[in-house]
Amino acid sequence: MATIAVLNQKGGVGKTTTVINTAAYFAKKGKRVLVVDSDPQGNATSGIGLDKRQLAHTLYDALVDPSTVSSNMVVPSAVERLDVLPANEMLAAAEVDLVQILEREKQLRRVLASTQYDITLIDCPPSLGLLTINALTAADYVVIPVQAEYYALEGLGQLLDIVQRVRGGLNPNLELLGVVITMHDKRTMLSSQVKHELEKHFGDKLFKTMVPRNIRLAEAPSFGVSIFEHDKWSKGARAYKMVAEELMRRLQ
Ligand SMILES: Nc1ncnc2c1ncn2[C@@H]1O[C@H](COP(=O)(O)OP(=O)(O)O)[C@@H](O)[C@H]1O
Ligand SMILES: [Mg+2]
Numbered sequence: 001m002a003t004i005a006v007l008n009q010k011g012g013v014g015k016t017t018t019v020i021n022t023a024a025y026f027a028k029k030g031k032r033v034l035v036v037d038s039d040p041q042g043n044a045t046s047g048i049g050l051d052k053r054q055l056a057h058t059l060y061d062a063l064v065d066p067s068t069v070s071s072n073m074v075v076p077s078a079v080e081r082l083d084v085l086p087a088n089e090m091l092a093a094a095e096v097d098l099v100q101i102l103e104r105e106k107q108l109r110r111v112l113a114s115t116q117y118d119i120t121l122i123d124c125p126p127s128l129g130l131l132t133i134n135a136l137t138a139a140d141y142v143v144i145p146v147q148a149e150y151y152a153l154e155g156l157g158q159l160l161d162i163v164q165r166v167r168g169g170l171n172p173n174l175e176l177l178g179v180v181i182t183m184h185d186k187r188t189m190l191s192s193q194v195k196h197e198l199e200k201h202f203g204d205k206l207f208k209t210m211v212p213r214n215i216r217l218a219e220a221p222s223f224g225v226s227i228f229e230h231d232k233w234s235k236g237a238r239a240y241k242m243v244a245e246e247l248m249r250r251l252q
Contacts, residue, residue, distance in 0.1 A: 002251050003112060003120040004177065005139035007163075009155055011126035014145040014182030016043040017217055019123040021240035022247060023048075024226030027082035029244075031118040034074065037087035038108070038135050039125040045086040048077045049224030052088040059111075060090045063134070064097055066110040074115065079226065083117070095130050105170050108134035128162050136166040141177035143247070146198060148184045148191040148210075153201070176205055177250050180243060184210040209242040 037044040214236035
């Protein structure tokens with residue numbers, strides 16, 4: 001049983017894509033998997049095929065009152081063994097509403113304590129606010145997707161600082177599992193420069209697998225399916241299979 005927060009305070013770096021596709025792969029391999037959508041944009045929720053406007057309960061309800069968490073909050077997806085704790089724009093209010101709650105950073109940990117999955121993946125919002133702190137407090141591991149672009153390293157210092165602070169107080173067991181390069185284009189100098197820089201900073205923590213830029217990956221969420229249903233022979237599918245397998249090895 002492992003809980004992994006997929007985190008980068010930048011938007012559009014591939015967090016949600018990484019969560020959906022690795023979760024789908026693990027579920028296909030027989031693991032019981034929970035995706036926690038901790039982004040008010042609800043992209044993981046819709047990308048897995050749920051209708052954001054048709055949710056009886058969301059992560060918001062669970063966070064505001066963890067005692068209400070019951071099996072009916074977790075929604076099964078079309079993929080066997082893959083469940084979702086969904087979110088929609090209501091979750092944005094949690095940043096405010098949680099402020100009045102004692103030990104507000106531990107709400108998600110309380111919520112997840114009553115669930116039973118082999119792997120829980122938390123899709124974080126593009127910020128370092130209370131939702132992200134909750135994710136880091138509930139997680140055993142952090143995975144950081146980094147887009148192969150010029151400003152890739154900007155903000156990573158601040159991110160690692162937050163991880164370090166949570167480790168120093170709320171969650172001493174938190175561990176950086178690794179950094180994954182996304183939207184890599186092997187034809188460009190820039191992509192190899194970014195890889196080089198990340199290797200310098202992260203050494204072994206940098207995943208060997210890089211996710212290439214692949215249009216099939218961008219298309220899949222509009223059909224509410226993972227890359228393995230959308231085009232299992234695509235480069236994107238191959239890459240996320242390898243990311244998931246590398247992730248599994250790193251967990252062991
Ligand atoms: N490897 C990739 N190749 C092409 N498009 C991608 C890839 N990874 C993500 N995308 C697309 O880029 C956008 C941002 O990705 P997303 O996973 O939503 O990032 P985040 O969750 O960090 O905001 C989405 O439209 C997504 O479909
Ligand atoms: Mg996202």
